[in-house]
Amino acid sequence: MSDVQIVRAPDAPTPGWTTGLKEFVALSDRSHGARLGSIDYQFRVSEWAAMWVAREQTDQLLWLAVTDGRVVAAMQFGLPLQDNLRLADGWLILDPEYAERASELFDALWDQAREELVRRGRGLVWFWHLTAIPDTDEAQLEPRTGSGAVLADETADWLAGTGFGLEQVEVLARLDVDDSLVGKDFAALTADAEAASEAYQVKGWVGPTPAELIPAMTELRARMSTDVPAGDLAMEEESWDEDRIRYADALQELMGRRTLWMVARHRDSGELAAYTQLSVVDEVPELAWQNDTLVAGAHRGHRLGMRIKLANLEQLREQAPGVRRILTGNADENAHMRSINTALGFRPAVVGGVWQLELGAE
Ligand SMILES: CC(C)(COP(=O)(O)OP(=O)(O)OC[C@H]1O[C@@H](n2cnc3c(N)ncnc32)[C@H](O)[C@@H]1OP(=O)(O)O)[C@@H](O)C(=O)NCCC(=O)NCCS
Incomplete structure (x- = not known):
């Protein structure tokens, strides 16, 4: 029997409801800190907590995978409520120490998340996954736009193997001030x-x-x-x-x-x-x-x-x-905006893959 337990974060405000958000942010920090050298790229607990309370425009869902007494992977989704009513737009995060178990952990999370997304009529799913900027000799993946690339890591392997397509690459750039x-x-x-x-x-x-x-x-x-x-x-x-x-x-x-x-x-x-x-x-x-x-x-x-x-x-x-530092994100192919940012002194720091799946097409 699997030693992995999948926990759905409770809706706000029930007793202890922020625990899941804190675990999620701590996991993101471990993942981004180890792989990207910075924890700047994820919302802080206070920001998530506000979004979980004020859900009139975007509903929130979060599942955590727990093993060995710690949270080692997670899937989060925002569900727009004003438009884009078929969309679930989220993050998937993996503890770098559990990289070898990526597919087992993500499969277990996705089993539960997918069922709930279908139940809610959210047939269109996007996942964001940030990686370091690939060196020319590193295994990498090009998006369907043909512009930019992300590292081909365990998370990307799971996404591709589950039917998600890498649609676009976003460049996150930093200006040191x-x-x-x-x-x-x-x-x-x-x-x-x-x-x-x-x-x-x-x-x-x-x-x-x-x-x-x-x-x-x-x-x-x-x-x-x-x-x-x-x-x-x-x-x-x-x-x-x-x-x-x-x-x-x-x-x-x-x-x-x-x-x-x-x-x-x-x-x-x-x-x-x-x-x-x-x-x-x-x-x-x-x-x-x-x-x-x-x-x-x-x-x-x-x-x-x-x-x-x-x-x-x-x-x-x-x-x-x-x-002391300013971050911004642009589609790799957005030459007009990126040239303005480059002139201002912004330099690429990390890249984000935006992965898309139509449920039922996988
Ligand atoms: C990026 C953006 C703000 C630049 O607009 P701008 O300040 O008017 O651009 P510039 O004055 O620097 O334009 C320089 C040249 O590029 C052209 N250009 C600018 N944006 C263009 C676009 N989106 N498509 C085609 N040509 C564009 C201008 O017409 C100009 O051409 P010219 O030199 O022949 O006159 C604008 O393209 C835009 O609003 N894009 C959509 C929003 C977006 O992508 N935002 C960034 C994500 S947050």
């Missing part, structure tokens, strides 16, 4: 971006979206689900309305994140043309995430992406002077 975050280093970039975008004015804020900007922001934020390169990932357009903006802003607060925003407005038409967002997690004050950046199609080609990112970095320097 010192006191000169903004200033001399960025003066030329700033002058160039401002000259190319004189027809626009920028405006920044910290925290919830100002009421007068909400209608325009619903349109820009919906475009993040249509305009970002997504290969053959079966992503539907997200539906954003005022409630969703307010809820998303409130959730960031509950997650203990300070959010810094910058938008650009076209002076003549008054149209909101672009936005970008950085967040700083209270629990890790030296780390910031560069999240969404989008320029609406009709306004591209005026260096607005660069301009609003630079302006928001300036805001970050004022608001969170303790930040």
Whole structure:
């Protein structure tokens, strides 16, 4: 008989409900620490706990595999509730000391998870799995987009063997920050971006979206689900309305994140043309995430992406002077965004495979 026990984390808030989240984060830290040399890439317990309490827009599921008295593998899923109603989007994590038992542990987790996903009508499953950037002589896998590669490790073997297809590779890049975050280093970039975008004015804020900007922001934020390169990932357009903006802003607060925003407005038409967002997690004050950046199609080609990112970095320097590193993620093939990030000094740190499966097609 197997010595592996599969435990489903209980819904919040039942007694002891955070234990599973703490175990999950400790497992992620062991896995990422050993394989990637950093634990920056996974949400902290406080962030997960907030997402488990505020489940109006995304439901949460988590299974843990326990053996030898410790959690050694896990599968987590977020189930969108506003759109993308067939999707389960999650992580699978393995304790590096149990790499040899990858298929046994993941099979046991997947047996239970798959049944529940079918029960909930979630026929489309994505898993994220981060690896180091493969060296040319290391075994590696190319995604269906043909752009980038991930290491062919035990987790990737299990995913491929279970029928998941590697659709896309995301590059997570890091900018190390010192006191000169903004200033001399960025003066030329700033002058160039401002000259190319004189027809626009920028405006920044910290925290919830100002009421007068909400209608325009619903349109820009919906475009993040249509305009970002997504290969053959079966992503539907997200539906954003005022409630969703307010809820998303409130959730960031509950997650203990300070959010810094910058938008650009076209002076003549008054149209909101672009936005970008950085967040700083209270629990890790030296780390910031560069999240969404989008320029609406009709306004591209005026260096607005660069301009609003630079302006928001300036805001970050004022608001969170303790930040020492900034992380961001882009599809490997997203040449337009990546060239802006490279010019700012971001350098690739790790890669993430996005694996997709249609249940029933495996
Ligand atoms: C990445 C992005 C913000 C860059 O927009 P931008 O600041 O207007 O780009 P630039 O002004 O630097 O453009 C430089 C050139 O690339 C072109 N270009 C920019 N983005 C383009 C795109 N997505 N597709 C085709 N061409 C694009 C511009 O038209 C311009 O061409 P030109 O020199 O012939 O005039 C924009 O492409 C975008 O919003 N993409 C979708 C959202 C996204 O992928 N975000 C990143 C993930 S978080």
